[in-house]
Amino acid sequence: MVNSWMWAHEPRDANGSRGGVRESARWIESYEIVAEQARALADTRLVYVADREGDIAALMQRAQELGEPARTG
DSSP states (O other): OOOOOOOOOOOBOTTSOBOSSOHHHHHHHHHHHHHHHHHHTTTSOOOOOOOTTSOHHHHHHHHHHHTOOOOOO
C-alpha cells in the first residue's frame, strides 16, 4: 500500500446539508496523488480502489486529462 486516506463527513446543518468539500472531489484528489506516484514508479503497477461512493465517470475523465491509463474491473 502506497497511499491511504481517511476522512469523515461534515455534520449536517439545520437544513440537512453538509458543508465542506464534496465527496467526489476527495476521490479525484486521492486519484491525483496515486497518478503522481505512478509517474515516479514507472515500472510498478499501481491499483486505485474506490468504493461505490466514488464517481467513476469523474475519475475516468480525470485520468484521461492526466494522460494516465485507467481501467475498471
